[in-house]
């Protein structure tokens with residue numbers, strides 16, 4: 001089984017669970033309190049938007065399971081290259097609020113300038129959201145560059161605003177997969193997300209299953225091989241280490257072939273959307289440790305380079 005269903009949680013439970021995890025982080029790492037305050041503000045906006053989208057209707061998509069299965073078999077994530085209509089009027093107001101939260105939470109003028117550009121139409125919100133859905137880092141970087149905006153922050157803003165939609169889209173496409181699509185998902189054995197093509201934020205290990213969790217749409221999938229998720233290295237160049245000997249439940253997979261790392265944590269259950277970002281912040285010490293040793297996280301995979309991305313049309 002490569003695709004793992006994560007049941008959508010109920011909002012009060014989600015918040016309760018989130019608050020408990022945030023409290024635990026601040027108890028051991030009081031220095032992370034400002035980062036957690038910002039994460040809380042952003043997560044509330046994401047949850048709220050998620051609730052709005054769940055009540056609405058997903059756009060009609062002409063993506064037959066057979067077509068998606070064929071795409072997956074070629075190693076192409078299902079959303080890549082598809083002209084999927086986005087509910088721009090629903091996503092834009094929360095996106096502006098996310099900019100404001102980021103400005104308040106430490107990003108300051110860099111976030112305020114993005115908010116102004118989006119509100120004033122210097123950047124068309126629909127273009128940013130679409131580029132983010134298509135994971136087109138080049139378009140967003142160029143757009144930021146030409147307007148004197150922070151490319152990383154612009155990428156983050158688009159990603160945050162579109163994440164509830166792409167999560168719902170992923171659930172709609174894969175949630176009741178059967179037949180060929182279900183078989184193609186079972187055979188998905190890549191390091192990148194079968195829905196959107198992003199790299200995982202972390203691997204969450206539950207009951208011995210190393211489940212990769214997409215940093216964008218929160219998809220969950222498992223590989224049948226134990227290898228570097230970025231370059232498939234299997235030799236002794238790829239190792240899993242626990243930087244903190246007292247906490248062997250938290251590890252990093254590091255690869256000397258591609259100089260990249262992935263965080264791996266043992267958990268009782270997979271984090272429901274959008275709580276995966278909490279797993280990420282809970283393990284910032286692992287990022288530090290990996291980076292101190294010269295490992296990094298690779299750029300977004302170039303999905304346009306994947307063969308047959310737009311097999312249809």
Ligand SMILES: [Zn+2]
Nearest residue numbers: 193196214217
């Ligand atoms: Zn994804």
Ligand SMILES: [Zn+2]
Nearest residue numbers: 228231255258
């Ligand atoms: Zn590697």
